Amino acid sequence: MIHLYCGDGKGKTTAAAGLAIRAAGNGMRVIFAQFLKGRESGERRILERIPEVTVMGGDFGGKFTFQMTREEREKAAYRNVLLLESVFRRAEEEEAQLLILDEAVTAVERDIIPSDMLRECVQKHRHEFEIVLTGTMPEDWMVETADYITDMEKIRHPYDRGIAARRGIEY
DSSP states (O other): OEEEEESSSSOHHHHHHHHHHHHHHTTOOEEEEESSOOSOOHHHHHHTTOTTEEEEEOOSOSOOGGGOOHHHHHHHHHHHHHHHHHHHHHHHHTTOSEEEEETHHHHHHTTSSOHHHHHHHHHHHTTTSEEEEEESSOOHHHHHHOSEEEEOOOSOOGGGGTOOOOTTTTO
């Protein structure tokens, strides 16, 4: 089935990481691919220690897309398209059962991954893997395709008061 964790609230990646841990704890092979993120997240460090989980991506470069030059965006898009292609290939090789595409929804929104490419990958493989998509603003096809939809709504967040992301809580 297809899971969609979306919205402007905190918790999308955390929910996906929790599902990865649950699946691994039940002996399932998991691919956890991160788009638009660096290697600094706490969930990444712990997931890399679990033998049933393969973590991919996380080499986005440390800048937000709005801070990038045109050349940096083009390079980021190229790397993320290669990541998307390799994720499904690796999932088949490892006989994974759960495939998490963390921030793939946002990568589409920011023109880092072509929507048609992600859609084709999800549609082609939806009966081979349990697939999780996370990100802020899903396109209509994502909503129509998903079997599970969880919308994380931000009511209040310390960032709105100028408090930076805290290690172990937000990353």
